[in-house]
Amino acid sequence: xxxxxxxxxxxxxxxxxxxxxxxxxxxxxxxxxxxxxxxxxxxxxxxxxxxxxxxxxxxxxxxxxxxxxxxxxxxxxxxxxxxxxxxxxxxxxxxxxxxxxxxxxxxxxxxxxxxxxxxxxxxxxxxxxxxxxxxxxxxxxxxxxxxxxxxxxxxxxxxxxxxxxxxxxxxxxxxxxxxxxxxxxxxxxxxxxxxxxxxxxxxxxxxxxxxxxxxxxxxxxxxxxxxxxxxxxxxxxxxxxxxxxxxxxxxxxxxxxxxxxxxxxxxxxxxxxxxxxxxxxxxxxxxxxxxxxxxxxxxxxxxxxxxxxxxxxxxxxxxxxxxxxxxxxxxxxxxxxxxxxxxxxxxxxxxxxxxxxxxxxxxxxxxxxxxxxxxxxxxxxxxxxxxxxxxxxxxxxxxxxxxxxxxxxxx
Amino acid sequence: xxxxxxxxxxxxxxxxxxxxxxxxxxxxxxxxxxxxxxxxxxxxxxxxxxxxxxxxxxxxxxxxxxxxxxxxxxxxxxxxxxxxxxxxxxxxxxxxxxxxxxxxxxx
Numbered sequence: 001x002x003x004x005x006x007x008x009x010x011x012x013x014x015x016x017x018x019x020x021x022x023x024x025x026x027x028x029x030x031x032x033x034x035x036x037x038x039x040x041x042x043x044x045x046x047x048x049x050x051x052x053x054x055x056x057x058x059x060x061x062x063x064x065x066x067x068x069x070x071x072x073x074x075x076x077x078x079x080x081x082x083x084x085x086x087x088x089x090x091x092x093x094x095x096x097x098x099x100x101x102x103x104x105x106x107x108x109x110x111x112x113x114x115x116x117x118x119x120x121x122x123x124x125x126x127x128x129x130x131x132x133x134x135x136x137x138x139x140x141x142x143x144x145x146x147x148x149x150x151x152x153x154x155x156x157x158x159x160x161x162x163x164x165x166x167x168x169x170x171x172x173x174x175x176x177x178x179x180x181x182x183x184x185x186x187x188x189x190x191x192x193x194x195x196x197x198x199x200x201x202x203x204x205x206x207x208x209x210x211x212x213x214x215x216x217x218x219x220x221x222x223x224x225x226x227x228x229x230x231x232x233x234x235x236x237x238x239x240x241x242x243x244x245x246x247x248x249x250x251x252x253x254x255x256x257x258x259x260x261x262x263x264x265x266x267x268x269x270x271x272x273x274x275x276x277x278x279x280x281x282x283x284x285x286x287x288x289x290x291x292x293x294x295x296x297x298x299x300x301x302x303x304x305x306x307x308x309x310x311x312x313x314x315x316x317x318x319x320x321x322x323x324x325x326x327x328x329x330x331x332x333x334x335x336x337x338x339x340x341x342x343x344x345x346x347x348x349x350x351x352x353x354x355x356x357x358x359x360x361x362x363x364x365x366x367x368x369x370x371x372x373x374x375x376x377x378x379x380x381x382x383x384x385x386x387x388x389x390x391x392x393x394x395x396x397x398x399x400x401x402x403x404x405x406x407x408x409x410x411x
Numbered sequence: 412x413x414x415x416x417x418x419x420x421x422x423x424x425x426x427x428x429x430x431x432x433x434x435x436x437x438x439x440x441x442x443x444x445x446x447x448x449x450x451x452x453x454x455x456x457x458x459x460x461x462x463x464x465x466x467x468x469x470x471x472x473x474x475x476x477x478x479x480x481x482x483x484x485x486x487x488x489x490x491x492x493x494x495x496x497x498x499x500x501x502x503x504x505x506x507x508x509x510x511x512x513x514x515x516x517x518x
Contacts, residue, residue: 116494163516164412166493174495 004049011057012041016132017218018058019065021104024111024167027069030157034129036072040065105130106222107168112156113182114165121156122185128153130218131211141208142192179223183232183292186216190236194243195396203247203398209240227279231293234275238299241268246398252405253398257308269303276300294323313342330359334369346376364393368403380410412516413448413490414497416504419511420484430508437507441489446500448488456482484510 019040023033040061054060112125123142127133133141139149159165170178193208216233223229245259279293289297298319305311320336334356341349350373353366360366371386387407394400441447456475463470475482487504491497497514505512 114494116498162518163514164493166495170495 002049004053007053007057008041008044008048011044011061012132013214015058015061016041017105017108017130019061020129020132021108022062023065023069024108025104026066027073028167030111030129030160032069032072036065036069037061039068039072043068103222105218109182109219109222110170110178111160111165111167113178113185114160115178115181116163116165117156117159119185119188121152121159122181123188124149124152125156126185126215127189127211131215133211141205179226179228180290182219183216183228186212186219187232187236187292189215190239194239195399203251203253203396204243206243209236209243212236213240227282227287228290228292230275230279231290231296234272234279234296235292235299237268237272237275238296238303241265241272241303250401251398252401253396255402256302261307264303272296272303273300289322291323291327294319294326298323311342313339317343330356331363331365334360334366338369341373341376346373349373350377362393364390364395364399364403366390367393368399371403371406375406375410383407384410412493413488414494415513415515415517416487416489416497416501417483417513417515418452418485418487418504418508419481419513421481421511433507437503441487441500446489446491448490450485450487452485453483481511 016037019037020033023036024030027033027036043064044057044061048054109126109130112129113122117125124138127138127141128135135150135153136146138153139146142149169175190209190212193205193210193212195203213233213236216229216236220226220229220233241264242256242259244265245261245263246254248254276293276296276299279289279296283289283293298316301312301315301319317336317339320332320339323332324336334353337349337352337356340352350370353370353373356366367386367390371383371390374380374383374386384407387403387410391400391403391407394403438447438450441450459475461472461474461476463472485508489497489500491500494514494516501512501514
């Protein structure tokens with residue numbers, strides 16, 4: 001790759017969201033912002049190899065994209081004299097300083113993750129407008145046809161316009177609730193990457209986990225004081241650190257207790273631990289941790305242990321007890337039962353797990369957990385039936401492979 | 412921007428006692444703060460009549476245009492600067508009426 005291509009790739013990654021967000025503020029129109037930004041990058045691809053990379057690529061792209069936006073408005077106005085879009089043009093305020101709470105990109109993130117949009121449309125729009133992924137890339141990542149994904153993005157933009165979803169920071173009173181919506185989108189992107197579904201998909205989508213981490217880092221840079229943002233970033237880093245150890249060469253999922261801990265990424269773990277410690281200090285000062293911070297703390301306990309026997313299970317269980325208080329979902333209760341099994345044995349864990357059947361009877365991990373407990377209790381027949389159910393319900397190819405092997409190893 | 416704010420009722424959960432004093436107070440505030448355009452409560456959907464005069468002969472029939480568990484019990488029209496402002500009011504309206512509320516912009 002030559003210098004110009006390299007610079008364009010870097011500029012695309014670093015500047016796309018900023019350019020789109022600045023244009024959105026100026027023109028008040030997501031479609032126009034996106035198209036003008038795309039044109040500016042296309043111009044860079046055409047010019048930079050011949051003319052050389054400008055000294056400040058971000059400023060060059062912003063200026064070019066602004067010009068493209070104005071050109072576009074003029075053209076559309078000539079086509080349709082009734083077009084009143086131009087009236088929105090003149091917000092000539094200089095872009096706000098980077099890192100300020102009301103950064104253009106942050107406003108764009110809150111707009112794309114507005115709770116009035118369907119979750120799947122929020123995900124699509126965020127990856128397009130903030131992540132700069134193409135519609136084809138997003139469609140591929142979520143295994144839906146490209147025109148379906150295109151429609152989701154179009155529908156989301158149309159609703160923003162028709163219902164007048166504002167392009168601004170939520171009010172202080174709304175902020176906590178709205179941040180959690182943003183984090184839910186980012187966590188969904190990460191999880192789809194970490195445990196990809198569908199028989200045609202690879203078991204792990206490193207591109208999606210990387211994108212989720214990149215966007216969460218961005219939100220963290222924009223909102224450094226928010227504990228749950230820090231918690232989610234830590235959780236993602238500590239999970240991502242184990243990614244390569246999680247899948248065998250044959251594409252089988254390797255459970256935590258069998259993973260080669262030497263292959264975990266020490267840099268990501270160190271960064272994750274640093275963030276968890278930061279939140280522990282805040283918790284000691286009286287800030288009540290939310291679910292992402294507690295999940296990150298659980299991840300920190302696991303990544304601190306040299307091997308599974310070395311794991312501080314009583315710490316894990318204490319954290320799950322804390323988690324149950326902020327999130328009473330049956331999935332949390334299921335994971336808590338796994339810690340109970342390590343401390344008190346499989347029998348008492350099974351009692352808890354069985355109580356969750358009604359709520360979790362469509363969830364593969366419920367049957368997988370139950371099967372493992374039954375196996376440890378020597379109830380092979382029952383374990384086999386539970387593995388069969390888990391295999392039926394699991395959508396991830398690596399998980400299916402692991403469940404199948406464990407079933408077939410039963411005596 | 413004007414929003415149609417629909418009060419959605421549900422036969423199976425008729426809601427609690429008389430909400431009118433609370434709704435009146437809420438309406439006073441909507442007027443004072445400049446959001447109010449129009450409001451009205453509706454009679455039961457059983458009282459609705461549908462007329463179709465697109466063909467040669469007009470047809471009048473009994474009942475609402477769509478049979479469903481949920482129905483429109485009343486409506487407001489609000490003037491609000493954006494969806495967030497409308498949603499904040501709608502959250503209050505839902506409490507005051509003890510009903511679900513749909514917020515929909517005029518095109």
